[in-house]
Amino acid sequence: MPSTVPAPAVAPLARIVQGSGPGLLLAHGAGGSARDNWGPLLADLAAHRTVVAPDYPGSGDSPYEPGEPTLDEYADRLVAAADEEGLDTFDLAGFSLGAAVAVRIANRHPGRVRSLLLIAGVAGGSARQSTLTELMVGLxxxxxxxxxxxxxxxxxxxxxxxxxADQLAALREGLRSPLPAGFPQQFRLAARTDVRAELASIAVPTLVVGAAEDMLVQPSQHRLLAEGIPGARFVELPSGHLPMVEALPQLREVVMEFVKG
Incomplete structure (x- = not known):
């Protein structure tokens, strides 16, 4: 039976649920959403798994909630979403901040997670990343x-x-789109997150995907995850922080190998 997760005194997280088969829980990145970060891969994933992809508060279809969230809260609420969708155990994939959420889930809910996929993930301990986060929130x-x-x-x-030139201009304009309401909270959480001390206790097969040109969450953070988790495999893609945009074919190949494996 699924482990008991205390019911939050707030509405359940909105989520995307697709596919059938063994469960796959997805954790998105700060300032993104389930569809923003996982959308290009959802159809492929759903062909092999029951995909549950929640939105953090203030992202996607989940309403904004005041206050400063904690990593524990995000972890427990994602597992609560898995419970609500009937997932006993699940593979778990996290992108960026979602990678740290995934690590916390694996430690707070042992026995639920079968394997981990961590993409361009936050490990913690980077003063540069904290400063950059403060700058982005301030803007x-x-x-x-x-x-x-x-x-x-x-x-x-x-x-x-x-x-x-025309595509670059369109990209710059697109980046001016309104930010999700939870953007400041989620970026501040990413800045103060540190899961380095938890990595050695991860005891499930883990694949870490790095991004060689990532200047938001630097590649050294990705390698910290791979080096800290016993037996983790590391693959690096030629992209910045958004391989689902910049290197989708390569990312799809890696992710589908993980899912089928």
Whole structure:
């Protein structure tokens, strides 16, 4: 039977549920949503798994909630979503902040997680990342400046430099879109998250996917996850922080190998 998770005194998280078969729980990144971060892979994943992909509060279809969330809260509420969808055990994939959420789930809910997939993940302990996060949150009401910063640090330079001028202009305009209400909370949580001390206790097969040109969550953070988890396998893709945008074919190949394995 699923482990008991205390019911939160708030509405359940909105989620995408697709497919059939063994469970796969997905944790998205800060400032993203289930569809933003996992959308390009959902159809492939759902062909092999029952996919449950919740939205954090203030992202996607989950309403904003005041206050500062904790990693424990995110972890428990994602597991509560898995419980509500009838998943006993599940494979668990996390992107960016979601990778740290996944590590916390594996430690707080032992026996539920069959395997881990961590993509461009936050490990913690980076003063540079904390400073960059504060800068990005501080620019949330200045969309043009925030868009230029995101273009510089979120997307890999090789991919951006190869864009034709019209596509680059469209990208810059797209980055000025309204931010999700939970953006500041989620980025502040990413800045203060540190799961390095928890990695050695992970006892399930783990695949860590790094992004070689990531300047938001630097590749050293991805390697910390791989080096800290016993027996973890490490694969690095030629992209910035968004391999689902910049290196989708390569990411799909790696992710499907994980799912089928």
């Amino acid at each position: 949330r009401d200045r969309p043009a400046e925030l868009a230029d910063l995101m273009l510089t640090v979120v997307l890999g330079h090789s991919w951006v430099d190869a864009l034709p």
